[in-house]
Amino acid sequence: MSVGIRHDDLRRRNRAMVISAVRRAGQPSRTEIAATTGLSHSTISAISSDLIQEGILTESKPNEAVSLKRGRPQVGLALNPEATAVMTVVLSLNFLSVAVIDYAGQVIAEEQRRLDTAIMPRDELIGECVAIVRRRFEDPDLDVRGVARIAMGIQGITDTHARAMLWSPITPQTDIAFADILEAEFGVPATMENDCNMMAVALQWRDPERYRDDFIAILLSHGIGMGLVLKGELFTGTHSSGGEFGHMIHRPGGALCRCGRRGCVEAYAGNYAIWRNAKQMGEDAEPVDVSDADMRSLAARARAGDGPERQAYRKAGEALGFGLGSLFALIDPAPVAMVGVSAAAFDLIEPALREAIAQTAGGQHSKSISFDTEPNELPLIREGCAMRALTFVDQEIFAPGVQVKGGATGKNVA
């Protein structure tokens, strides 16, 4: 299990450090990299000249503002956008999108497509995903020989090893090994990621100040999902993507959840739950899809006056609050990002949520718990997939024998 460190691992790991420092910092100089990694100037110099020769990094004039100082000016190091590219595939309810992203993280091509995921047979669903990726590969305007990784994100439960979708609310199909399928089809390493986990990854890159070591991303949409980062690492279950916050039990034997069980947090706070409560249909009413537009007008009515609509949001807040309280008992309070269409109605949810948290173990620190909202989840999911694919590539570049487009194999070519 635990394995010793070989001599050549040293270089590999330190190369990884340098690349990740560049990806994180933008255009750091060699001196800055030496400072953040703790390695000596000589080592950084050697590694970065290798990486430049291999076409992974490029030198670029640093920000002009610095050149006011005297002394030899710093030379910024940047990721070479042409080093390679990655592809993201995001599958959500009735919607499929794909994007090609260069090594520096810029989107260079994309396609989006509506489809009826809920009623599509298995083969057709897989076929659509494969086809949309194939169209990218066959695009004559696009040089995609260099696609080094595909990261697919899906609403639903995936396995720990990021190979397969195990279960998803958007389709009756289960256990589709999308990662294996894409790998077999295109000969490119692929992973299958959970949407909320990717949201968390994206937040970490978007706002590393606020979302660094410990935070929670909660998707408030048709269902309730969560991506959790603890001690800087994405948290996953032991077998699945885990973090099924929406299916923690709020009230034993309570409202009917989309998952078929009773009393889940989602059965009070999912869009369908808010909807059926607002319409006073009872807690056993069959979950129905509610459009984003309908949810927005529901929120508007709830803001207009204190009727059953507002009460429905209150119930959602209560469920989320007690759920978070239980979660905080386990991991201690942490900043929360609320994402998705109902995050836009967080003003209606927050009072009851805070009141509920105050009655739980999280209550001691209820003031220090911060909430941030982001109504649109899809861009986050795609960004997360992109960063995930890119950091995988960053790591793979050190594995000896991996050919980088236009680059050498890792040995000195000089």
Added chain:
Amino acid sequence: MSVGIRHDDLRRRNRAMVISAVRRAGQPSRTEIAATTGLSHSTISAISSDLIQEGILTESKPNEAVSLKRGRPQVGLALNPEATAVMTVVLSLNFLSVAVIDYAGQVIAEEQRRLDTAIMPRDELIGECVAIVRRRFEDPDLDVRGVARIAMGIQGITDTHARAMLWSPITPQTDIAFADILEAEFGVPATMENDCNMMAVALQWRDPERYRDDFIAILLSHGIGMGLVLKGELFTGTHSSGGEFGHMIHRPGGALCRCGRRGCVEAYAGNYAIWRNAKQMGEDAEPVDVSDADMRSLAARARAGDGPERQAYRKAGEALGFGLGSLFALIDPAPVAMVGVSAAAFDLIEPALREAIAQTAGGQHSKSISFDTEPNELPLIREGCAMRALTFVDQEIFAPGVQVKGGATGKNVA
């Protein structure tokens, strides 16, 4: 934050690998160590001869059974018991115990003491702990110059960095930095650990087959505690020891918990909760201490016939089941060890517990969830503290400049 690997870290880490391989395997030969660590024979040979010269390891004839083979017989490597020693201090309700453990893990001295933790003023509580440790240090029969670490375990919440007790049910005092106090008093590095976490650590060492990468240790005693190991690592909260399973919310606004809040799992499954339900005192009755003997006779009455006693255990099972269900939603199902006096009554708890889990996200795999019981928590806690202290020492031995009793400083002495 992330730091590059220096050249000398290499040796340190590989020394760590070797020591940990020896601690885990008992008396492995150099060849076996090479196999498990993946390092070359030459490296293992060099490192182990260093460690032997420094007095950390000793050679010992291997198990005789192997000598049937032909070829040069393997020489077993073992931890040198005299290399150093560690001390454990366990503070629980009305009970304080200390033990000195040699480097190989054998107890070489101990003392136990009853005291009224619940009513002791702060200074006296600290004083008792310091005094019992001092008596070990002053014992003329004991050569404790070599005590390299103190690990203290306490029932209650500790901070992430294992420095202080933040809150404990056994005393009204809060925020006692026991680790700092012991370090200042005796000049020996110390840590302050949570009791349930130490239970988990001990289980990992006791039965590495069953409890390796992912498992849950739950303390069923006056309160409900949890130690959680995920992916081989002890799980802690972001600020505290975390894993306060007992204070996840079972029923919002429900029964009165010892923590002052309502509806916690513990308010249904803690000894005091089982007791007041059995006595039909109502869910708001003030929590009272119940002796282990009383709990055992309560369990006996519950087994004798289906009255309020049995119903109380049923309620406890239900709360634990729904709590575990919520936990399993987050981390996926894993083996559970039930520890503490009420673990001896697990036969009364299990049916309702399983029924509850079946109604939760954990239900899909309810058959694969295994329960194991261990009525006595104190030996486990002490064992966990000992192993924790010893593995700390294992790691510290590589820090340059650390003097090991009778050993060299890490340079070749030859």
Added chain:
DNA sequence: ATATTTTTTTCGAGGCTCGAAAAAAAGCCT
């Protein structure tokens, strides 16, 4: 034009791991 400052590269030293070969220590076989 020279001095100063800061960044980057170069170069030799020291350490570490590795593979191959040698040495050591047993049982096996005639």
Added chain:
DNA sequence: AGGCTTTTTTTCGAGCCTCGAAAAAAATAT
């Protein structure tokens, strides 16, 4: 009994890697 085989352990030289110091490079300040 003595040589042979087998297995474990040690020894030795080669190849990398990082480091510190010094040199080189590239700008501004005087």
